[in-house]
Amino acid sequence: MKNRNTEIIDLIEEHRRLIYKVANSYCSDIHEQEDLIQEIIFQIIKGYEKFDHKVKVTTWMYKIAFNVSISHYRKTKIREKYMIPMPEKLVRIDDPEEDETDENLKRLRRFIEELDPLNKAILIMYLDGNSHLEISAAMGISLSNVSTKINRIKQQLKKKFKQ
Amino acid sequence: MENLSVHEIWKQNEMLLEHTRKLNVTLLREVKLDKAKSSLKGVLFLPVSTMAFFIIAASYAMYFTVENWGTWYFMFSGAVVAFFSVMLVLSSIRQLTQILSVDYNAPVLQLQKDISKIKVSVVYNFKIAAWLLPFGPFIGLFFFKALFNFDMMELVNYNMIISFGVVTIVLEVLSLLLLRALQTKNINKKWLNWLLLGSGSQINEALGFLNQIDEFEKENGTIS
Numbered sequence: 001m002k003n004r005n006t007e008i009i010d011l012i013e014e015h016r017r018l019i020y021k022v023a024n025s026y027c028s029d030i031h032e033q034e035d036l037i038q039e040i041i042f043q044i045i046k047g048y049e050k051f052d053h054k055v056k057v058t059t060w061m062y063k064i065a066f067n068v069s070i071s072h073y074r075k076t077k078i079r080e081k082y083m084i085p086m087p088e089k090l091v092r093i094d095d096p097e098e099d100e101t102d103e104n105l106k107r108l109r110r111f112i113e114e115l116d117p118l119n120k121a122i123l124i125m126y127l128d129g130n131s132h133l134e135i136s137a138a139m140g141i142s143l144s145n146v147s148t149k150i151n152r153i154k155q156q157l158k159k160k161f162k163q
Numbered sequence: 164m165e166n167l168s169v170h171e172i173w174k175q176n177e178m179l180l181e182h183t184r185k186l187n188v189t190l191l192r193e194v195k196l197d198k199a200k201s202s203l204k205g206v207l208f209l210p211v212s213t214m215a216f217f218i219i220a221a222s223y224a225m226y227f228t229v230e231n232w233g234t235w236y237f238m239f240s241g242a243v244v245a246f247f248s249v250m251l252v253l254s255s256i257r258q259l260t261q262i263l264s265v266d267y268n269a270p271v272l273q274l275q276k277d278i279s280k281i282k283v284s285v286v287y288n289f290k291i292a293a294w295l296l297p298f299g300p301f302i303g304l305f306f307f308k309a310l311f312n313f314d315m316m317e318l319v320n321y322n323m324i325i326s327f328g329v330v331t332i333v334l335e336v337l338s339l340l341l342l343r344a345l346q347t348k349n350i351n352k353k354w355l356n357w358l359l360l361g362s363g364s365q366i367n368e369a370l371g372f373l374n375q376i377d378e379f380e381k382e383n384g385t386i387s
Contacts, residue, residue, distance in 0.1 A: 020180045043267040050268055060268065067267045067274045074372060104172050105179075118379050121271055127173040140270025141380060157169065 008048040012041060015058060018128070019044075019065055025112055025124055026069035032076065040068045059134045066121045066138065073117055104161070111160050115153070122149050207262060213288075214255035221248035227309060236316060240305035243298045250291050258284050276376050282369035286345055293341035296334045300327050 023036045043064050051060055125135045132146045228241030261281045307313045
């Protein structure tokens with residue numbers, strides 16, 4: 001019988017894409033992303049002892065990942081008010097792969113970036129194929145509220161792609 | 164634009180992320196706890212230091228009350244200082260409990276609300292200070308006796324008693340106004356922000372987020 005530590009580590013490895021996606025959506029700086037992913041993993045491992053399996057393990061992991069990411073995002077927003085950012089041109093190393101990225105993907109990423117943290121979480125879970133019930137459980141809002149928001153986001157997304 | 168193509172675009176994103184990221188298995192297995200623990204330490208400093216200070220203040224105030232038993236104004240002022248110190252200790256304990264019980268397992272909206280409320284709880288300490296205001300003259304008596312062993316009432320005359328009364332009434336009115344103003348909905352007033360200087364931006368951000376969560380929860384209408 002696997003011990004609990006090995007169990008959770010295997011789960012994290014299996015669902016690592018979930019963690020990357022959430023971290024990447026709330027934090028664009030690559031160094032801060034490393035910190036954020038570390039924090040998410042720490043909270044997942046810490047929280048696994050109390051996980052009662054009443055929801056899917058991915059729904060539970062989304063909850064933790066969003067909670068950590070949104071808290072991190074809010075902290076960095078305050079910090080940014082007092083920091084002078086480095087001019088991008090001095091530090092940015094052009095990634096040749098970015099030139100090849102599909103225009104639609106860029107638009108989708110920009111759209112996600114512009115969303116507020118709570119709607120962002122809903123869209124990410126929706127795009128990952130989670131049901132409305134799972135989104136409702138992770139976010140702590142009603143099913144009808146989830147449907148309303150998803151429809152609203154889809155309409156905004158349609159407008160964005162028509163521009 | 165079809166739903167299916169959005170999902171396809173999202174899958175492209177996933178593949179790109181997979182390609183550019185590596186999950187450090189060593190990191191996973193070692194589980195570095197230091198970073199998470201140190202971020203918690205920073206948040207704990209204020210309630211812990213407040214609690215420590217006011218435990219000492221409450222203890223001294225009780226000792227002061229007993230030592231000056233028989234002199235009604237010292238007994239009363241000692242009791243007032245002790246009472247409000249105990250209230251601040253209880254407020255700090257409540258804050259500490261809230262901070263230590265932060266659980267990232269909770270649904271997103273609930274947890275983000277709880278974290279925002281912890282930040283806003285500093286307003287409650289200002290409310291305690293507002294309740295304390297009308298007792299200002301007695302606090303003055305307490306401090307002069309405690310620090311300089313000087314009984315201000317020995318200097319009292321008719322004019323002083325009138326001033327004492329007027330100051331108490333003015334402070335009472337100020338206290339009522341402050342208590343009314345220290346509602347979280349009023350927190351964007353400039354003078355209140357000045358009062359909260361140092362924790363102001365965090366509180367405003369927390370309140371802004373609480374309002375956002377409230378709006379987010381209320382949205383439940385049909386799509387037009």
